[in-house]
Amino acid sequence: MIKDNQKYFNRLHVVLDAVIVAASYMLAWYLKFASPFADIDPGVGALDMATYFEMLYVIVPGYLILYYSFNLYTAKRGTTHRYEILNIFQANTVGMVLLMAGWYLIAQIHFSRSMMAMFYVINIVLTTLGRSLIRILLQYFREKGYNLKYILLVGYSRATEEYIKRINANPQWGYVVRGILDDSVPSGTVYKGVKVVGRIENLLYILPQNKLDEIAITLSLKDYDNLEHIVDLCEKSGVHTKFIPDYNSLFPSRPYTEDLMGLPVINIRYVPLSNTLNWCMKRVMDILVSLVGLVVSSPVMLLSAIIIKCTSRGPIVFKQERIGLHNKPFKMYKFRTMEVQKPSVEEKGWTTKDDPRVTRAGKFLRRTSIDELPQLFNILKGDMSVVGPRPERPQFVEQFKEEIPRYMVKHQVRPGLTGWAQINGYRGDTSIKRRIEYDIFYIENWTLSFDIKIMFLTIFKGFINKNAY
Secondary structure, eight states, rough: OOOHHHHHHHHHHHHHHHHHHHHHHHHHHHHHTTEEEEOOOOOOOOHHHHHHHHHHHHHHHHHHHHHHHHTTTTTTTTOOHHHHHHHHHHHHHHHHHHHHHHHHHHTOOOOOHHHHHHHHHHHHHHHHHHHHHHHHHHHHHHHTSSSSEEEEESSSSHHHHHHHHHHHHHHOOEEEEEEEEOSSSTTTTTTTTTTEEEEEEGGHHHHOOOEEESEOOOOOGGGGGHHHHHHHHHHHOOOEEEOOOTTTTTOOSSOEEEETEEEEEEOOOOGGGGGGHHHHHHHHHHHHHHHHHHHHHOOOOOOOOHHHHHHHHSOOOEEEEOOGGGGOOEEEEEEOBBBOOOHHHHTOOOOOTTTBBBBHHHHHHHTTGGGTHHHHHHHTTTTTESSSSSOBOOOHHHHHHHHTTTTTGGGOOOOOOOOOOHHOOSSSSSSSHHHHHHHHHHHHOOOOHHHHHHHHHHHHTTSSOOTTO
């Protein structure tokens, strides 16, 4: 049973980290002061070796506490290696900042900063290598049938199927599903190699056998009346129990919880841009990018205006009502690419291939996305953002919100000149459903670096639009 060995593995992990931290520190000291390439310049007040090594009494336990604080001693099952490396980097950075601050407070000016910089780099590298080796060894042993975690699923639902899919797709986690208990699905039913082995009441006989490492409660929504009783049974057995809610049909995105004076509250959707600091950072970037964009694109915009004026009658800039942040309408600017038409005709539908309403110059402007450049003024005004879901006309918003689940989520942020969906090819006459999936992914995973990535990709693959007619 893995629970019998886990505590020893965790202790070994701590010892290994302590050895790596100490070894990294001593290696940094050697490179700085004792190696053939050492930069030895003792100077006045230089510290001796004993003083440097005495710092290990502070550094080693301090770094172990930091590693614990940054979740580096949680189970590796289900956590990505990238996440672990990020935490190693963050823990070491915080540790270095605290050490520097400590030396400043005690006015210690003789401690070698260059040696500590070497320690910082060496420790991150060696710790990462150590963690990678552990993962490789764990994967090897699990492939040989060791270090496995045996699980029983209670309840058959969509959550059950999704959980089994993820376990089957990640054998390196070392999970083995013994079976499923459910009252409504017949015994013998098999899903992805996992069988329904009985009714939920069989827990009374299975749990005392003490052959399970974990119980996963995956009840369907209709069976939640039994949840309290099932949790009580599992808790009495002492088997680790976790709950996987069957809420994919309600909010299949990434929910998050908050504590309201002891009451856990589940927020259906996480929108990073609802945070004031994130909102301010994005707005500042929008203003700066739109100003630079207006300056850089002004010759192109001037030439486009002249061509439009000389080749067809009507205004140079076309204003069209779109739905923006919090479902509020605004006037979006574009270079006019069609012959002037009555509003009733314009609202009838999408532009189609070889649409006779599009002017000769308009075809080029649309295909190269130059017709979108006046939206830089919308961004400056605050109607739009550089990056975000593309805004749509009111009549289509009314249509799509009834036809496409979660369509209105896109209006929780400002619409954009470019977006994650557009970068992935969903522009013009393409699937609205797939476009919304990309938009929601962007909304829920927004970061400033994600915006920069999308802007960078727009330069190389976002301007030319084969679906623009």
